[in-house]
Amino acid sequence: MANPRPYDAVLCDLDGVIRFFDHTELTELERAAGLGEGTTMKVFFAPEAVRPALLGQITVEQWTEAAEAALALQTPREQARALVTAFVEAPTRVDEDVLGLLRRAQAHVPVVLVTNATLSLEDDLARLGLAHFADEVVGSARAGVAKPDPRIYEIAAERAGVPAGRCLFVDDRAENVEAARALGMTTALFTGVPGLETALAPLLG
Numbered sequence: 537m538a539n540p541r542p543y544d545a546v547l548c549d550l551d552g553v554i555r556f557f558d559h560t561e562l563t564e565l566e567r568a569a570g571l572g573e574g575t576t577m578k579v580f581f582a583p584e585a586v587r588p589a590l591l592g593q594i595t596v597e598q599w600t601e602a603a604e605a606a607l608a609l610q611t612p613r614e615q616a617r618a619l620v621t622a623f624v625e626a627p628t629r630v631d632e633d634v635l636g637l638l639r640r641a642q643a644h645v646p647v648v649l650v651t652n653a654t655l656s657l658e659d660d661l662a663r664l665g666l667a668h669f670a671d672e673v674v675g676s677a678r679a680g681v682a683k684p685d686p687r688i689y690e691i692a693a694e695r696a697g698v699p700a701g702r703c704l705f706v707d708d709r710a711e712n713v714e715a716a717r718a719l720g721m722t723t724a725l726f727t728g729v730p731g732l733e734t735a736l737a738p739l740l741g
Contacts, residue, residue: 543704545696550651552708562622565595567613592677650692684715
């Protein structure tokens, strides 16, 4: 009998899908320092700065120290340190509606987190109360490869125990979704709970 489901595992991103950050304080500090909104994020996520952190080549501490040094070229060191602290300690929230849908899916198939993350991922998940949520966790820093590199998707499918073509991949970034689709995965670009519910409908009934 043919498998009636279009997929047998759900591979899901973390940030922008499950976890969200509140950078209100950071924005206020940037304004007070006379910096443009988003300056700190641009420093942290400049490819040459963030890539080593996401591949596990440097620690979070080294990443933040480099960001502070870069910001100190634009504003006094004390303000640069405050900006870095506000970024690192930004409040986070978990979207409980998204989590609820994924937990319902988990009753039928494995759910694997696939995230570009630093070596602090395990601690971050513990703080969020998600240490034991996913069936498997594939973080880029531990895997040594980051989305949209095809290898991280292949690792995630292997951890799920199903072929890549039998996975649903959910992410909020189009380039990551396109890379998964190129491997034959069913994909969903996350734009909100309704879209995720539609993508999971074959499981949820």
